[in-house]
Amino acid sequence: MIEKFEVLRRLQSLTNKINEFKISQERRKQDVQEKKILVENKRIIAENKHKGKLSIQKEIDRKELDIKTNEGEITKYNVQLNSIKTNKEYSALITKIGSKKADMSILEDEVLDTMSRLEVANQEYEKATEGLRNEEKILGDLMVCVDTETKETDNEIEKTKNEQKKYIDLLDEHSLKQYNRLSNIKGGKAVVPVIGNVCGGCSMNVTTQTLNELMGGKDLVFCRSCSRILYLDKNSD
Ligand SMILES: [Zn+2]
CATH class of the missing domain: 1.10.287.1490 (Helix Hairpins)
Known part of the structure; x- marks a missing residue:
């Protein structure tokens, strides 16, 4: 899936x-x-x-x-x-x-x-x-x-x-709403990769907890600094 x-x-x-x-x-x-x-x-x-x-x-x-x-x-x-x-x-x-x-x-x-x-x-x-x-x-x-x-x-x-x-x-309706709201605020950049522990949206370091969530969780993970939706960039280390 x-x-x-x-x-x-x-x-x-x-x-x-x-x-x-x-x-x-x-x-x-x-x-x-x-x-x-x-x-x-x-x-x-x-x-x-x-x-x-x-x-x-x-x-x-x-x-x-x-x-x-x-x-x-x-x-x-x-x-x-x-x-x-x-x-x-x-x-x-x-x-x-x-x-x-x-x-x-x-x-x-x-x-x-x-x-x-x-x-x-x-x-x-x-x-x-x-x-x-x-x-x-x-x-x-x-x-x-x-x-x-x-x-x-x-x-x-x-x-x-x-x-x-x-x-x-x-x-689901909730995720779509979250995405649309973020997309409007962030100028179409609502979903960003985490590259080298850094948020691709705001360039701030992501916390270890956030990284753990990203690696383990199935639900959406948000940047604690800029609120964007994060994902792990498979191409980065
Ligand atoms: Zn961020």
Whole structure:
């Protein structure tokens, strides 16, 4: 017959196994969460690049409109030149035309300059979009992968729980309660080996009486320092 401490030790080992499965599931969920945040950041970057691009395009449109307005005024002044009466008026108009042409030249230079900036902005936007698409793809793959893993782990947890039931059925209600209470208090470490006369839970020396109980008794033996359930480690001396 399997000894009570051994039943509890196996029960504990299965509980720890389930906890490890759950921790690994949480970790993978965390991976997905982190990737989602990364994708969201990439999306914001791409959106900002898009806004930047549009704003430069607007700047070009405004300047081109200014050029058209200037062209219109120059045409108007040229028509006026035909009906000029005095030399003074004539040279005043010529000066105006000259000034408008100078403005135009500056505007045209500015348009060229802004167009180069637009080209850079377009490239940056393309790059940001591509980066976003890549990360979205990686996230999608990761989610599928984690989903499959989670289902597999859920199955493993279910199997382990069924296995636990076999051991739970072997225990009396009182021992099970004692074990569960200890397991909750001691963070899943309720059953510990005695190695070299030392409790594997609290590292305190166990008394000779406790050792005698462990070697002779059939019932559960508790550490007098930390109250954990003890068993003799067969591998130790
Ligand atoms: Zn102890």
